[in-house]
Amino acid sequence: MRVRHNVALTDANTLGFSALASRYVEVATLDEACQALALARRYCWPLTVLGGGSNVIMQHYLSGLVLRPVGQARWIEALDDKRALLHVEAGVPWHTLVVELAQAGWWGTENLALIPGCTGAAPIQNIGAYGVELADVLEAVHIVHLEDGRYEILTREACCFGYRDSIFKHALQDRVVIVRVVLRLEREPKPRLEYGGLSQRVPVKPIPIDIVDAICALRREKLPDPAVLGNVGSFFKNPVVAESLASRLYQSYPDMPIYPTVTGDAKLAAGWLIERCGFKGYREQHVGVHDRQALVLVHHGGGNARELLDLAERIKLAVYECFGVMLEPEPRVIGNEGH
Ligand SMILES: Cc1cc2nc3c(=O)[nH]c(=O)nc-3n(C[C@H](O)[C@H](O)[C@H](O)COP(=O)(O)OP(=O)(O)OC[C@H]3O[C@@H](n4cnc5c(N)ncnc54)[C@H](O)[C@@H]3O)c2cc1C
Structure with a gap:
């Protein structure tokens, strides 16, 4: 070290x-x-x-x-001939892991393909895509407390997962380092194809790698590659609002996508709201909004965090003034502006 x-x-x-x-x-x-x-x-x-x-x-x-x-170790603990636990150290790149598991025929993580970042960060915002969240496959998270070096294993329930949310954004924010994640894997086919036109992109009886390939292709069509155009994926969470507000909005905007939630509220599409405020493809010097996906803010080069945060504030204000809905950013701001 x-x-x-x-x-x-x-x-x-x-x-x-x-x-x-x-x-x-x-x-x-x-x-x-x-x-x-x-x-x-x-x-x-x-x-x-x-x-x-x-x-x-x-x-x-x-x-x-x-x-x-940066730990890269991962190992499988068989539970029976159809189920296993996978122990993964925090530094393993998430997408590499997803591909490895799909190639080995394990079900569970395939819908979470091509999400950038490390496995250790995956529980922080309970990464999710194409109808699946990390919480669906997570067994436990191994942490070390920053204040006293205490080692602890948290069960899935203890992680208090929600939509892009977990205990690591609340009581344990900035208080622990995640060193290992344990996932549940299955041999039994469990394709989840109901989102994003996935079912039309895979064979009738897909294997996990078919789904990984289809999702990679879909994501590459929609999202900018950070190696080419700086971004953090979705910049805002999809807002969850009271059903009464969603109904009122629907009266004025019948084409607004509205998804009922299990709690009886309604989830709105942040990208749609931003696009309707005229920001899709918008550019302001070094930063802007992606021209294919209004939920993605981009850095064209030569800019800084302040410029992006100012743009994000303007978008939030415009969406609030137009729809009465407050957007919440997904990424964390870290560091200081000056030296
Ligand atoms: C093109 C693109 C597409 C994306 N698509 C999705 C998507 O579909 N779904 C989705 O949910 N997310 C998506 N994201 C967001 C992002 O990839 C995930 O949130 C990912 O899990 C972040 O991992 P990271 O290693 O880069 O974390 P970082 O950005 O390095 O860190 C994020 C936060 O986690 C903390 N952290 C990181 N590692 C640890 C650790 N080991 N212990 C404790 N705290 C830690 C950091 O302090 C920080 O607060 C996308 C991002 C991009 C650029």
């Missing part, structure tokens, strides 16, 4: 904003993570845990210590 100083993080965030870490350490094992945390405690360095940087808006300077879990 080596703490490095003044490390550039421009390539470590998918928006591609120029950023610098005062101190930066990669930890490959639990022991190294505990050593790094002890060091941060001893010198009172504030800690920032970083994965693939695909869900953060990175401001210019990260003081304290940036800690990046």
